[in-house]
Amino acid sequence: MLIKQQNSSNGPTTQGTMSMHMNQQSTLNVVFESSSYLAGEAVLNPDNFPMFHGLIDVIREKLSRLQLWSIAYVHSGANQCAEAIARSVTRDQRYASYVGKDGPSWLLPMIHADAVRADNGY
Numbered sequence: 001m002l003i004k005q006q007n008s009s010n011g012p013t014t015q016g017t018m019s020m021h022m023n024q025q026s027t028l029n030v031v032f033e034s035s036s037y038l039a040g041e042a043v044l045n046p047d048n049f050p051m052f053h054g055l056i057d058v059i060r061e062k063l064s065r066l067q068l069w070s071i072a073y074v075h076s077g078a079n080q081c082a083e084a085i086a087r088s089v090t091r092d093q094r095y096a097s098y099v100g101k102d103g104p105s106w107l108l109p110m111i112h113a114d115a116v117r118a119d120n121g122y
Helices: 037-044 050-063 080-092 105-119
Strands: 030-034 069-073
Touching (some): 037 069
16 A cells, blocks of 8 residues: 655645754655554645644645655555664654664664565565
């Protein structure tokens, strides 16, 4: 299942809880993947989620700065690296967490496993 919307920077847009630090130059073709179907639905159909109106408006404003973006639903097992990073941020409060070249040593086996799954079409 794929929830996808592509948008130019001239129109309205959306996505779940994220923090984007962007300069004036637009980033090209950003793909957001989420294991939460409802996160994508909230972004694409914000009127169906009035209780999150403020948050969704902030997200949509940030996405409007992107030249092109899409959002896709993925099974949680499809990207174990993202799940592990999210857990490390929430559980261990690593709010400045990021993955550079190769990534942290504790994540390397998962990076390799995710790459193999991606190469095999999973």
